[in-house]
Amino acid sequence: MIQDVIHKSIVSNIDAVNDWFKQKGNQLKFPIYSSYDIRDSGYKVAPVDANIYPAGFNNICQIDYEGAVQIFKRYMDKKYPGVNHIALLAEEHTKNPYYWDNISKILGIIKGADKKACVGWAKDMTEDFVAENSIGEEIVVHPIKRQGNKITMHGHQVDFIVSNNDFSVSYDGYFKGAEVIVDPFYELGWFRRRKHDFFRHYNTLVEEFCKVIDLDPWLMSVETSLFENFDLNDQETLHRLAHEVDVLLKKQKEKFIQYDRSEDPFVIIKNNSGTYGLAVLTVNSAEEVLAFNNKARKKMKATKGGGGVNQVVIQEGIPTRLISEEETAEPALYMIGDELAGGFLRAHKQKGPNESLNSPGAIYKRLCVSDLKINVEGYPLENVYGWLAKLGVLAIGKEIDQFSL
Structure with a gap:
């Protein structure tokens, strides 16, 4: 192997x-x-x-989780030695209890590194929201507000935010020019x-x-290439896409011959932005692209927030x-x-x-x-x-x- x-x-x-x-x-x-x-x-x-902005921290093994606390502490001590109070920005779209397991684990990592932490949403809320993870633990979610250039949570200024929100839409109204550190940078969100x-x-x-x-x-x-002006309702787009798929399949086949591989290559077509495994198709030939059915077309329209797909990547499978x-x-x-x-x-x-x-x-x-x-x-x-x-x-x-x- x-x-x-x-x-x-x-x-x-x-x-x-x-x-x-x-x-x-x-x-x-x-x-x-x-x-x-x-x-x-x-x-x-x-x-x-x-x-x-990964979820899934609830799935890493316990030994790794314990080590993650120390790694997080080293990261904070090196980059942000004066930070003690942290707001954890969560996704707003889900009541999925397993996602809140993930939030519970991230909170545990932050608190295990001797930091104070609470969870928030950057949205208009008049009161706290209470989420529940898979074992019935409650996580209180506070509204995060902008007042001038300051970010506040339940009346106190927030200086540091750890984001677990992937910013599929821009949060410029909250964070652009604000006196707060957001890590990972909100400018790295899927809106951009x-x-x-x-x-x-x-x-x-x-x-x-x-x-x-x-x-x-x-x-x-x-190998990954960019395909712009993606529109499955346009025949010219389908023919261009089929051509690019065919080019990549032939390149893969050449490497398969070099490495004495007998299987057939395939290609993945997926949204150039976004997550959750949405808007992803597996294709085995250019002909498949030209024959996309309604199911395939519908799948390639699925995006978080419903913004549509106008760019895809064509990637070797x-x-x-x-x-x-x-x-x-x-x-x-x-x-x-x-x-x-x-x-x-x-x-x-x-x-x-x-x-x-x-x-x-x-x-x-x-x-x-x-x-x-x-x-x-x-x-x-x-x-x-x-x-x-x-x-x-x-x-x-x-x-x-x-x-x-």
């Missing part, structure tokens, strides 16, 4: 890759946290999504951020990284070889700043290896990155997945630099 080859190359060059990562990181800013969905096909392994930027930076970093470990960057990259108790699975890795903080396996009984697993019905299983602190050489999967997450956070750092934040 290719992850063994990558693992051995990293271990053999561990001092060089650590120096390279440090040198790159010294030039960049990182968000307070981020997460990466990774696909491991056995012949290549790469992240296929990167989230700057685009996936093709992340993958462009990521693939460039992989080329550099693979020079250090002397491997073909194709083994860790994910990476199947997952991972099976957990007869369920298709993929790893997700979490970072706090530039440090690995946790992970889990996302598994789905109703989905196949070529499909998105980030959909209703997914369940979550143990994958602990803390094992790497015991013995890097003995945990090849965690090591490879961990380095992909580190490359991912460097790519996000490049996005931040691109936006001059």
Whole structure:
């Protein structure tokens, strides 16, 4: 399996890759946290999504969770040593108890780092809202208000916000010019951020990284192209899209021949912004694009907030070889700043290896990155997945630099 080859190359060059990562990181800013969905096909392994406002902290293993508290404390002590009171900005769209499990865990990390914290919504509310997680614990959500250039919560000024809201719509009215630090930056929200930027930076970093470990960057990259003026009701758009899909499938086939792969390639078409696994299609040929049915068209219109899709990325498909108790699975890795903080396996009984697993019905299983602190050489999967997450956070750092934040 290719992850063994990558693992051995990293271990053999561990001092060089650590120096390279440090040198790159010294030039960049990182968000307070981020997460990466990774696909491991056995012949290549790469992240296929990167989230700057991740939910899912309730799914990381307990040992990782305890370590995350210390990593968070280091991050805050280094970047924001004077901050003691933190407002955690939550999503407004959901009463999903598992999302509130995630909020409970983030609160636990913040408080475990000796900070005071409470949860808020940046919306017009006359009174507090009480949410409930999956074990019946209540989380009080306070209204966050702007008064002049100050942000307040229940009458007190807020100086620091940790956002778990992905800003699918702009919050300029709340935060632009306000006397408050928001981390991750609200300017990185999906109202502005685009996936093709992340993958462009990521693939460039992989080329550099693979020079250090002397491997073909194709083994860790994910080819991704931008497709603009997306309109499934327009025949010219469909023909342009079909052509681009065909070009990528042929490029994949050439690499499959080089690596003696017998399977057929496939392509993922997905919204260039947004999350929740919405507006994602798997296609196997250009002909499939030209024959899109109503179900496919409806799926590509689904977005958080209903804003529609006008740009997509066309991405090489990476199947997952991972099976957990007869369920298709993929790893997700979490970072706090530039440090690995946790992970889990996302598994789905109703989905196949070529499909998105980030959909209703997914369940979550143990994958602990803390094992790497015991013995890097003995945990090849965690090591490879961990380095992909580190490359991912460097790519996000490049996005931040691109936006001059």
